[in-house]
Amino acid sequence: MRTLYFRIVLTFIGIAVASAILGLLVTNVYYLTKLRDFNDQKMIHIATEFKRLYEQTPGADANAYLSGVAEMGFQIYVVNGSENGVSYGAPFKHRKIDDASIRAVLNGGIYNGMMQERHLLTVTGFFENSIRNSVGLPVRVQGETQAWFIRPNLEQQIGEVRVLVAVLLSATFLFSLVFIVILSRYIVRPVKQLTEATNRIVGGQYDIELDVTRKDEIGNLARHFTHMAQALKRLDAMRQEFVANVSHEIQSPLTSIRGFAQSILDRQASPEEQERYLRIIADESTRLSSLSKQLLTLAALDKETGEVKRASYRLDEQIRQVLIVTEWEWSEKQLFIEPELPEIVISGDADLLYQVWFNLITNSIKFCKPGDCIAVSITSDDGIVVTVRDTGPGISAEELPHIFDRFYKADKSRSRTKAGSGLGLAIVRKIVELHGGTIEASSAPGKDTIFTVKLPQL
The missing domain is CATH 3.30.565.10 (Histidine kinase-like ATPase, C-terminal domain)
Incomplete structure (x- = not known):
C-alpha cells in the first residue's frame, strides 16, 4: 500500500520533471519565434564581415587570416575548387555535409545551415558542433573561389557559462529532491498524529493533544478534530449517565409495580390500600410508557432522511x-x-x-x-x-x-x-x-x- 508520504514525494518529483519538460518546450518555442532568426542573421553578418575584411587585403595569407579568426572563437571549414577541405580552430564533432551544399556555395550561393531543422527540439540544434550547422559563403582567394563554412565555437565563447548553468540546474534539481523527501515528512506528520488520535478515540480515549496553533488547513483540521473528540467525550459521558438514569427510572417503577402487585396477590392489603396500590401501579406504568415512547420517537426521527409529510x-x-x-x-x-x-x-x-x-x-x-x-x-x-x-x-x-x-x-x-x-x-x-x-x-x-x-x- 502506498503511503501518503510516498504519494507526496512522488507527486513533487513528477511536478519537478513535468516543469522541466514544459520549461524546455517553452524555451524551444521562444527560440523558434525570437532567437533563431536573430542568431542566423547575426552569424551571416559576422561571416560577411570576415569575408569583406579578407577581400580588402589583397595578397593576404589566407591560412594565417583564418587561423587568426579561429583564435577569436570560431570554427572554420574551407573547401577549395577541388572540393578538398581544411579545418581551422577547434575540430568539428561532425564533419559530414552534403556535396550539393558545398557546390552551391562554390557557385556563389550562401549556405544557411542554422535555419535547417534536424532535431525534435530545434533549440538543441543551436549547440550542434557540426559543419552542417554553420553559415557558408563563397570567398575569392588568390583567384580561386573557396567555400568558407563558419560557426561560433560555443565551447570557447560560452563554455564556462554552459558548465555553470548545467551545475546550477543539476544542483537545483538534486537539492529539490532532497528537500522534498525531508520536508514531506513534516507535511505528513500531522496526518499521522490525526491517525493515531483516531485510533485512541476508537479505543475510548478522548483526551488527545494536537497542534491547534497552526494557521493553515492542517491546523484547522486539528482544531475541528479536537472539538469532535470533546463532543464525543461529552456524548459518551451523557450516554453513560443516560443508561444509568434510564435503568434507575425503569427499575424503580418495576420494583414498585412488582411489590404492590405481590401485596394485592397475597391479599395482605385492605380494599382501600389495594385501590391506592393499583393507582400507583397505573402511574408507574404511565411513566414507563412515556419513557419508551420518547425513545421510540427519537429513534424514528433519526431515521428520517427526506422531507416530512406536509x-x-x-x-x-x-x-x-x-x-x-x-x-x-x-x-x-x-x-x-x-x-x-x-x-x-x-x-x-x-x-x-x-x-x-x-x-x-x-x-x-x-x-x-x-x-x-x-x-x-x-x-x-x-x-x-x-x-x-x-x-x-x-x-x-x-x-x-x-x-x-x-x-x-x-x-x-x-x-x-x-x-x-x-x-x-x-x-x-x-x-x-x-x-x-x-x-x-x-x-x-x-x-x-x-x-x-x-x-x-x-
Whole structure:
C-alpha cells in the first residue's frame, strides 16, 4: 500500500520533471519565434564581415587570416575548387555535409545551415558542433573561389557559462529532491498524529493533544478534530449517565409495580390500600410508557432522511389546543397564560409540530412557580416565528449550550430538565430541523427563559 508520504514525494518529483519538460518546450518555442532568426542573421553578418575584411587585403595569407579568426572563437571549414577541405580552430564533432551544399556555395550561393531543422527540439540544434550547422559563403582567394563554412565555437565563447548553468540546474534539481523527501515528512506528520488520535478515540480515549496553533488547513483540521473528540467525550459521558438514569427510572417503577402487585396477590392489603396500590401501579406504568415512547420517537426521527409529510393547517389553533389540553396543569399551579396567536396557516407535519409546542409549554409549566407567567406568541415577518417565554428560575450559562443535546441531564437541584430523561428538547430540535427550521434558547438564572422556533413559510 502506498503511503501518503510516498504519494507526496512522488507527486513533487513528477511536478519537478513535468516543469522541466514544459520549461524546455517553452524555451524551444521562444527560440523558434525570437532567437533563431536573430542568431542566423547575426552569424551571416559576422561571416560577411570576415569575408569583406579578407577581400580588402589583397595578397593576404589566407591560412594565417583564418587561423587568426579561429583564435577569436570560431570554427572554420574551407573547401577549395577541388572540393578538398581544411579545418581551422577547434575540430568539428561532425564533419559530414552534403556535396550539393558545398557546390552551391562554390557557385556563389550562401549556405544557411542554422535555419535547417534536424532535431525534435530545434533549440538543441543551436549547440550542434557540426559543419552542417554553420553559415557558408563563397570567398575569392588568390583567384580561386573557396567555400568558407563558419560557426561560433560555443565551447570557447560560452563554455564556462554552459558548465555553470548545467551545475546550477543539476544542483537545483538534486537539492529539490532532497528537500522534498525531508520536508514531506513534516507535511505528513500531522496526518499521522490525526491517525493515531483516531485510533485512541476508537479505543475510548478522548483526551488527545494536537497542534491547534497552526494557521493553515492542517491546523484547522486539528482544531475541528479536537472539538469532535470533546463532543464525543461529552456524548459518551451523557450516554453513560443516560443508561444509568434510564435503568434507575425503569427499575424503580418495576420494583414498585412488582411489590404492590405481590401485596394485592397475597391479599395482605385492605380494599382501600389495594385501590391506592393499583393507582400507583397505573402511574408507574404511565411513566414507563412515556419513557419508551420518547425513545421510540427519537429513534424514528433519526431515521428520517427526506422531507416530512406536509399539509396546510392553522398553527394558531394548534397551539390553542395545546393550551387547552394542558389547562389543568397551569391552572393547578396558578400560572398566568398570555397567548398572542394571530391567525396564520403553516405547511408541515401537524402531529410532529404538536409535539414541539406541547413539549415546550409543558416544560415551562413544570419549572414555573405558582404565580409565574407563560407567554406564547406567533409572528410572521421573516418566515414563521413561535416564541415560548416563561418567568421561571432560568437556566445557567453552563447548561444553556447543552439543553438540546440528547441524553443531557444537568444538576438535578437546579436543572429545568430535572424531571425528565433528557430527550424532550432533543426531540423538539430534531422535529424543527426536519421542517427546515431552527430553535434557539436564551436565559439566565433568575431571568426569563425564551425558546424561539423559526420555521420557513412554505
